[in-house]
Amino acid sequence: MACPDSPLLMKLVSFILLAFLVTSLNAQMQCKNFKSIISFGDSIADTGNLLSLADPNDLPGSAFPPYGESFLKHPTGRFSDGRLIIDFIAEFLGLPLVPPFYGSQHANFEKGVNFAVAGATALESSFLERRGIHSSITNFSLGVQLRSFKESLPCLCVSPSDCKDTIENALILMGEIGGNDYNFALFQRKAIEEVKELVPLVIATISSAITV
Helix, strand or coil: CCCCCCHHHHHHHHHHHHHHHHHHHHHHHHHCCCCEEEEECCCCCCCCHHHHHCCCCCCCHHHCCCCCCCCCCCCCCCCCCCCCHHHHHHHHCCCCCCCECCCCCCCCCCCEEECCCCCCCCCCHHHHHHCCCCCCCCCCCHHHHHHHHHHHHHHHCCCHHHHHHHHHCEEEEECCCCHHHHHHHHHCCCCHHHHHCHHHHHHHHHHHHHHC
16 A cells, blocks of 8 residues: 555545646637647656756656657657646647657747656755755756747747747646645655645645745
8 A cells, every 4th residue: 555645645646636637628629719738846746857958868757668659659758648737738738749849940830839857846956956855857846847948939039929828828727736846745755744844835836836
């Protein structure tokens, strides 16, 4: 039986929350004609960013079979054998699959762009390091993803009014993210009480990002 605070259970909870998210979005998506998708998050939403960022001599598991074998028939950087929830959402909206941003700056992001990176944390890596929690997989926290988004706006739209229209007509997916903050701490055998102290900080960080 899994420990109540196990990373596996946290991932399961994340999937359940995403299922509720998709359900709640369903009515909204039927009422609004979204023109694009802008996504932030970790491996549950990463459509290839970590693969683009990785050292060619040290590729992540998602670069190899069986990842990707049941849908696109080859590994695409998705941590799945097929599609992710973001892919199903894009298909439901009649939009193309959302391309990864990192390593693809010259791609056409008119219909969407994805900043989610596998292994990403909600909290800044420097903050976690000060607590003795090492997030060595990737350094693309939610804050870094948001900064990338802001810096990319001149490429996504040509004027302030155009940017306003782009954002207003985009479905913005914030997460799933936050699970790795706890996973890294638990993998490094931090006390449960120490991990619990991260919860309000993670929630505040995600809430702030949504407000921004």
